[in-house]
Amino acid sequence: MTDTLELKQRLLAEFSTREQLLNGSRETPLHILRQDAMNRFDELGFPTIRHEEWKYANIMPALLIPFSSAQPSNLTSDEVCNFYLEGIEANILVFVNGYFAPEHSKFISSEVMMSNFEASLKTPIENSRFAKISGYKNESFTALNTALSNDGAWISIPDGVILTNPIHILMITDSREYSPILHPRHTIHCGDRSEATIIYSSHTIGENSGFTNSVSEISVGQNAKLHQYIIQNDSDLSYAVNSSYVHQERNSTYSVVTVSLSGKFVRNNHTSKLAGENSVANFYGLVIGGSKQLIDNHTLADHSVPHCQSNELYKYILDDRSTGVFNGKIIVRPDAQKTNAYQSNKTILLSDTATINTKPQLEIFADDVKCSHGATSGQLDEESLFYLRSRGIPADKARALLLHAFASDVLNHIAIAPLRDSLDKSIATRLHDESEIALLVE
Amino acid sequence: MLSINNLQASVEGKEILKGINLTVNPGEVHAIMGPNGSGKSTLASVLAGRADYEITGGEVLFEDKDLLEMSPEERSHEGVFLAFQYPVEIPGVSTANFLKTALNEVRKHRGEEQLDAMDFLKLMKEKAKLMDIELSFLQRSLNEGFSGGEKKRNEIFQMAMLNPKLSILDETDSGLDIDALKIVSNGVNSLRSENNATILITHYQRLLDYIIPDFVHVLYKGKIVKSGGKELALELEARGYDWVKDEVGE
Known part of the structure; x- marks a missing residue:
């Protein structure tokens, strides 16, 4: 047990070190927030399998790996360009070990504000979108990220802008020399009546393990549409916990397709709060699992107001000794009449040793709603x-x-x-x- | 071409085929009739290689090769085709897509060149016309949402594409209206040649008005109890199966 505590101690120490470097800015609202988050992480610790939400996703083995804080790494153009998407004219924001790499990035849509989180922090915290949507009180990884994040994508689509070219957020972990742990923080805002497509892909260079603890805060304004495509293609020695918090205004649509192709341990927490009437959230996921991989998708469609819709379809193909987890939670709050919420999880198990744990979780407090869920698993x-x-x-x-x-x-x-x-x-x-x-x- | 000798098969320990003997020569059309539960579809399934059945005795030779030793795909490569009684729906796989793969596998086995997209399309157009099928139909997911008649037409279309030596049509007439029955029959008839043979498995005589068989066999309780020419089918239609049962002495 002492071993698994070590990583936590190192992270706490890292926070203290950074704190000492802050000198005068220790009393800023941002730092006070971070301190609170770090304290919360300290209290919560890393989740064990005794935690209901982490029952099948045992992170403990990862804590024994000697991860150390990710440092910037200079990649050559040749190393990066392998990961550019072919045939797509996109804005590209490249992050290496969680740090923005402007030399590999490309901006073609001048109407959109794209930069990195570090630059955005120059705005006073009261005006920034930092930690406005994500809560960290009960989520230790989000608390940790809130405390330690120092870079990530920052995107703001102004009101009324229909973005023709997608934005590609390209995350590369360089684990050639050590096992980095990183906490990227992404903030995406879609103004009213705007429309955008964001592609998010993650990759690894190197043979050591990596640990990515990312948090994305996404707001989708009135009548806005955001399409997100997440391609998880990290190495089979990498660990990832990705937490995404979406806030949707009236008449908005948020759709996400998550394709998990590799990674030793992948946990995706996808939360969408349908806070404005007539909004639609679509979660789609495809998991191709092999070897001893664990891929865990936790979704939450939180219906707070009437006339909203959520659709979920997650498909898993699991081979070897891989494990899939799908936990789909739908909350329909008392006011959220006329809610339509659909959920489906289908799995094909290709070996006797592959496992799927699927759990629909419906909490319905309104009476005039349509909710359905279904799960199937079996062989071909x-x-x-x-x-x-x-x-x-x-x-x-x-x-x-x-x-x-x-x-x-x-x-x-x-x-x-x-x-x-x-x-x-x-x-x-x-x-x-x-x-x-x-x-x-x- | 096909020689079935004392074939016995069971499913889950229950004996269904109790010694079938049948010889089919090139150019012939054989109809196998019989009441429900007599073993007709089991025979078709066993010939095509469905795994659910256990062969407990006898042999099946196809062009002097042991058919029962072959995998379903090998049987197809050798020229055996089963038109399914209940064609499966496969979402996400288009008829055109899967058939191109299938046809090229069969051609590879025959030592023929692979068809490229253009040649395949040309062949597909020709055969689709024969079965009165729109090309757009073949781009849709295989049999998904198709009517009973469309599924059966699709079966015969596939048969036309793969050009088998021995076609086994398992209750292809069931669920067809008269127009669809005519299209399906025309398709089968136009594919008949002196080099290939057809086994029609059917409950009703109706199909045999359109596809004229050379031989009619009555299967009852896992055995062929009576064989004759096409007139036997008419007699069965007129008198039902009871007289055959009486003749067999049950």
């Missing part, structure tokens, strides 16, 4: 497999084709064709599907 459908084989398709190819098809209805929610196609291809490769993906007729 034998009859479908036999059908394809009876047409001459060998068993392994037929299996790959069916898995690929299973994944496709999540991918189809990605509106950027080159992104969807490239994900489709990498998933096909993962699943060994060599058949033609699509055949266009005339």
